Amino acid sequence: MDPGASRLFGRSQPLEREDPRSDPGRLDRGTRVSTFFARLRTAAGADWQAYVGHAFVDGLARGTLPEAAFRHYLVQDYLFLIHFARAYALAVVKADDLAGMRSAAATLDALINHEMKLHIEFCRDWGITPEEMEQAPEAAECMAYTRYVLDRGLSGDILDLKVALAPCVVGYREIAAAIRDRHDFKTIGNPYLPWIEMYSGADYGAVADDAVAELDRLAATRATEARFPALARTFAEACRLEAGFWEMGWRAGQDGRKAGLWGRLTGRGR
Numbered sequence: 001m002d003p004g005a006s007r008l009f010g011r012s013q014p015l016e017r018e019d020p021r022s023d024p025g026r027l028d029r030g031t032r033v034s035t036f037f038a039r040l041r042t043a044a045g046a047d048w049q050a051y052v053g054h055a056f057v058d059g060l061a062r063g064t065l066p067e068a069a070f071r072h073y074l075v076q077d078y079l080f081l082i083h084f085a086r087a088y089a090l091a092v093v094k095a096d097d098l099a100g101m102r103s104a105a106a107t108l109d110a111l112i113n114h115e116m117k118l119h120i121e122f123c124r125d126w127g128i129t130p131e132e133m134e135q136a137p138e139a140a141e142c143m144a145y146t147r148y149v150l151d152r153g154l155s156g157d158i159l160d161l162k163v164a165l166a167p168c169v170v171g172y173r174e175i176a177a178a179i180r181d182r183h184d185f186k187t188i189g190n191p192y193l194p195w196i197e198m199y200s201g202a203d204y205g206a207v208a209d210d211a212v213a214e215l216d217r218l219a220a221t222r223a224t225e226a227r228f229p230a231l232a233r234t235f236a237e238a239c240r241l242e243a244g245f246w247e248m249g250w251r252a253g254q255d256g257r258k259a260g261l262w263g264r265l266t267g268r269g270r
């Protein structure tokens with residue numbers, strides 16, 4: 001995934017709808033239906049749906065997500081990205097060959113030397129300082145998810161690790177692509193449009209495509225039918241933890257709302 005990874009979160013593309021007829025294999029939200037990833041996604045069923053269909057995602061699409069929810073999410077995502085980078089460091093160790101090591105090392109480099117800086121800039125636009133993110137206590141949801149991924153990699157092989165990472169890497173592309181197809185997608189005056197454009201753009205699409213292809217390559221040599229149930233469990237667990245991450249952000253928005261209402265009722269304002 002090296003060439004794409006360095007372009008991760010790069011320029012966003014203008015909003016265009018893809019013509020599904022241009023590639024008949026491309027039926028389902030931008031990821032071909034015949035891949036190992038698609039098999040895992042199908043097996044995850046309701047866990048996948050709860051992740052991609054979370055209320056937080058609806059709020060991004062409609063532009064109605066409370067800003068406190070997004071800010072809390074962004075702060076935790078900074079901590080998430082640090083541990084996510086550690087998972088790529090582990091992928092260097094667990095790689096099958098030199099090409100796999102180069103690819104994982106390139107992604108690690110892109111994450112810590114490029115994406116983290118972009119994330120800091122993105123957060124600055126939302127009024128969040130780097131100091132605030134560094135000092136923020138890590139939420140249990142962030143800890144659970146990132147350490148679970150690391151544990152799958154530590155106790156398993158490179159396929160276990162890449163399966164645990166897949167809902168994150170490929171899921172965000174699918175979520176953003178699905179938002180663009182929604183009839184209630186708000187494009188004008190939606191504060192979350194840059195986020196949606198980033199993850200539905202061609203640059204990020206290439207990163208997600210690389211991750212799907214890499215899973216197919218690894219599955220060809222390592223995924224026996226006997227292993228499939230355990231791999232499907234890992235994937236579904238990662239989907240549940242992604243949904244938990246949305247839920248964490250969502251709750252911060254609800255808390256903010258309650259505090260705002262309480263402030264208005266009591267004149268104590270916040």
Ligand SMILES: Cc1ncc(C[n+]2csc(CCO)c2C)c(N)n1
Pocket residue numbers: 005008077080081084107167168169170172207242245
């Ligand atoms: C909770 C959470 N889940 C997924 C992503 C998306 N994401 C994180 S790193 C990365 C690039 C992988 O090469 C992508 C797509 C996120 N930001 N936060």
